[in-house]
Amino acid sequence: MSDLAQSALPGAEFEGFVTIREAGLQGMVTLRADLAAKPVIKAIKDATGCAIPKQRRVTLGEAASVAWMSPDEVMIFCAHDKAASIASALATALKGSFATVAVVSDARAVFSVQGAAWRDALAKICPVDFSTLSEGDIRRTRAAQVAAAIWVSGKEEATLVCFQSVAGYMFDLLSTVSAKGSEPDLYRLPTETS
């Protein structure tokens, strides 16, 4: 199976005032459960090495990261070929309790938006004040007409996750808003004042 695995838009890349890159194969597992329950906390710790993230935060581990999606849902980011084993480990650990686990790697597409002005690019399509987001935050919102989750994954980088079915739309959208010469300069750093 794994040799047939293919991401949404392999190798897609656009160079604007920020760089849009389709992130390639990314393992993703969603877990819906009572995130305050001890067995759930332990199961996530054992499967990923990560603690349960605080509200709208992402905890980073060595092999996996855990992102807060809603009061009863987390998304686990991991290597593409590790998703199935993490999911089955979670399913075994939470057997009998009120929880659902699903591998969604091939149902999502991931884009990275790299560059100091990523906030400016995304602010054109999302109803979000990006100055309120700092590194390690995740914010679920909409990008133009489709749902998206935006994870501030680095100092000058955001990772955007959307449904695979809208990957083409999302790539065109991100390319359009990051076209050179169209910078809105909403989040210009104070030191850069001319």
Added chain:
Amino acid sequence: MLLLTCPCCGVTAEETEFSPGGEAHLKRFGPGSSDDDYETYMFQRKNPRGVHFERWRHAYGCGKWFLAARDTMTLEVFGTYPAQTTEPPPEIIAKIKQKRPEWEGFK
């Protein structure tokens, strides 16, 4: 434009991130109820010009339902609170009373 704060994930966003769910605090009259009660439950909705309680869903965010108290005329939002409440919490009522002394109350 409405600015709503989702009590489930703490995000304050504008209304296009949410989807409206109609009037809040409806009491269901199902099988065994009188026709009048059922009709009222099914079809009769308040449509006030002023203070109103509504259901909203954070459709593009955490996906959870919550309730909001707002003014339909000025679009002022008095507060949002969890969906698991059968009537508006006292602090929301107090806030509305303070801002709209002429408001006749929830009932």
